[in-house]
Amino acid sequence: MSNWQSYNSNLTRYSDLGFTLDLSLMDLTNDFLKEMEPKVDRAIKDMVALEAGEVANPDEGRMVGHYWLRDANLAPNDTIKSQITEPLAALKEFSEKVLTGEIAPPNGGRFENLLIVGIGGSALGPQFIYDALGEDSKLDTYFFDNTDPTGLDRTLRAIGGGLNKTLVLVVSKSGGTPETRNGMLEAQEFFESEKLDFAKHAVAITGEGSKLFNYATEHNWLTTFPMEDWVGGRTSVMSTVGLVPAALQGIDIDSFLAGAAAMDKKTRSQNLADNAALRLALGWYAAGNGKGEKDMVILPYKDSLGLFSKYLQQLVMESLGKEHDLDGNVVNQGIAVYGNKGSTDQHAYVQQLRDGVKNFFATFIEVRKGRDGESIEVDPSITTADYLQGFLRGTRKALYESGRNSITISINEVTPFTVGMIIALYERAVSFYASLVNINAYHQPGVEAGKKAATTFLELLNQVRGALTGWDKTAGDIAEATDNNPEDVYHALVHLAANGEATQSEGATPAEDKFKI
Numbered sequence: 001m002s003n004w005q006s007y008n009s010n011l012t013r014y015s016d017l018g019f020t021l022d023l024s025l026m027d028l029t030n031d032f033l034k035e036m037e038p039k040v041d042r043a044i045k046d047m048v049a050l051e052a053g054e055v056a057n058p059d060e061g062r063m064v065g066h067y068w069l070r071d072a073n074l075a076p077n078d079t080i081k082s083q084i085t086e087p088l089a090a091l092k093e094f095s096e097k098v099l100t101g102e103i104a105p106p107n108g109g110r111f112e113n114l115l116i117v118g119i120g121g122s123a124l125g126p127q128f129i130y131d132a133l134g135e136d137s138k139l140d141t142y143f144f145d146n147t148d149p150t151g152l153d154r155t156l157r158a159i160g161g162g163l164n165k166t167l168v169l170v171v172s173k174s175g176g177t178p179e180t181r182n183g184m185l186e187a188q189e190f191f192e193s194e195k196l197d198f199a200k201h202a203v204a205i206t207g208e209g210s211k212l213f214n215y216a217t218e219h220n221w222l223t224t225f226p227m228e229d230w231v232g233g234r235t236s237v238m239s240t241v242g243l244v245p246a247a248l249q250g251i252d253i254d255s256f257l258a259g260a261a262a263m264d265k266k267t268r269s270q271n272l273a274d275n276a277a278l279r280l281a282l283g284w285y286a287a288g289n290g291k292g293e294k295d296m297v298i299l300p301y302k303d304s305l306g307l308f309s310k311y312l313q314q315l316v317m318e319s320l321g322k323e324h325d326l327d328g329n330v331v332n333q334g335i336a337v338y339g340n341k342g343s344t345d346q347h348a349y350v351q352q353l354r355d356g357v358k359n360f361f362a363t364f365i366e367v368r369k370g371r372d373g374e375s376i377e378v379d380p381s382i383t384t385a386d387y388l389q390g391f392l393r394g395t396r397k398a399l400y401e402s403g404r405n406s407i408t409i410s411i412n413e414v415t416p417f418t419v420g421m422i423i424a425l426y427e428r429a430v431s432f433y434a435s436l437v438n439i440n441a442y443h444q445p446g447v448e449a450g451k452k453a454a455t456t457f458l459e460l461l462n463q464v465r466g467a468l469t470g471w472d473k474t475a476g477d478i479a480e481a482t483d484n485n486p487e488d489v490y491h492a493l494v495h496l497a498a499n500g501e502a503t504q505s506e507g508a509t510p511a512e513d514k515f516k517i
């Protein structure tokens with residue numbers, strides 16, 4: 001089959017949405033599609049059950065409801081329906097009041113800045129949306145998404161004299177994530193050091209009854225918005241987590257939700273040829289042999305979609321990166337995701353993509369329209385938009401010629417509607433892929449191990465602090481005194497020395513380094 005014929009027969013086109021998915025360069029064979037039929041049938045059934053409210057996250061005993069967020073009528077009962085519609089109405093009213101100045105900072109004027117404190121699913125969605133759609137944002141938006149003190153300082157410096165006009169959103173589904181709590185405490189301290197009443201600037205988005213919820217209530221924060229347990233962090237961008245900031249920024253959230261709802265509707269089709277999300281999942285399966293053998297390289301050819309790959313990294317990797325399948329077998333599933341933007345990366349890593357190790361498939365994201373208004377000619381009759389398109393088409397072809405597969409997703413423009421659409425597309429592809437490989441995409445047991453180890457380190461650090469009294473001591477001395485592992489103790493000592501709590505004199509090896517207060 002010629003490439004042109006293959007293009008025509010491998011395209012899913014939603015003309016009314018201005019959307020196409022082109023799998024022609026994925027080399028999906030009829031045999032593969034035939035072989036996958038039973039799995040595809042199961043994936044469709046699983047999705048129907050999930051959307052009907054079945055407990056699709058068995059380990060945590062939870063329903064998986066992010067698809068209801070953009071069409072509350074699909075919620076399985078009235079309680080859940082009102083858990084969607086009531087916060088939506090409340091957040092619209094709240095953002096309206098903030099933007100009209102009815103809710104205002106205590107020291108006068110209007111809120112002009114937004115500081116979002118959150119991490120993972122409680123930050124990546126808002127970061128992507130602000131970057132993609134926040135061009136005319138009503139509030140300049142900043143993020144605390146780590147417990148790195150210099151990162152926090154840098155953000156506070158950027159806010160500078162605008163602190164008295166800054167609204168702070170503290171976002172945490174669990175309400176107990178340490179990085180977010182630390183960011184909140186640092187923000188609070190900074191407001192207080194500027195003689196500002198933090199509570200009058202602060203809003204919480206969190207599960208009812210969480211530590212954060214209780215803290216916000218006890219301290220009389222401006223308000224709180226709920227998060228429900230049937231919405232996962234990495235799929236929360238269409239819940240209060242993504243919608244409160246977007247509404248405050250003046251982004252058309254109804255259109256954002258409508259774009260997602262439209263993609264959901266299309267990809268409920270039980271006919272594979274019409275179901276872009278299911279076909280996308282099949283493309284991933286074919287590329288990586290159903291085992292994630294190939295990485296997913298995301299290349300959006302539009303600067304405003306530059307954070308999409310980072311957003312997808314969590315959505316795909318936290319959902320699909322699992323040790324066990326649903327039957328308890330060890331499978332070590334996952335698909336590695338990375339990317340940045342085209343054509344910028346043609347000058348960075350496309351060399352390896354074209355000539356190096358064949359361990360990936362690319363996804364080109366094409367935005368058809370270059371810009372509003374006229375463009376100059378950079379060459380005779382040629383504009384910058386023509387170049388961008390030329391690089392996309394050229395790279396796609398060059399990769400295929402050297403045996404590298406790729407997917408191309410096209411949308412007309414970057415708008416709230418189309419961004420809603422492509423997020424929904426990937427959310428649904430992740431759900432389908434999880435069924436194809438028989439895993440739970442909605443829990444994240446592996447994340448806990450790192451958190452527990454961090455807590456253990458903090459306990460050890462305090463033991464080391466207590467044991468380091470005056471004299472020159474080695475890591476071995478303190479390890480013995482505190483009954484800890486010498487390497488762990490050594491790293492604690494180096495940390496204390498680097499932060500001015502101890503001094504370190506180096507010996508021939510770390511074991512001979514001496515520390516004192």
Ligand SMILES: O=P(O)(O)OC[C@H]1O[C@H](O)[C@H](O)[C@@H](O)[C@@H]1O
Binds near residue numbers: 120
């Ligand atoms: O919203 P939070 O409860 O603070 O969680 C923030 C993030 O932290 C965790 O470690 C999870 O792995 C993520 O899925 C989650 O989005």
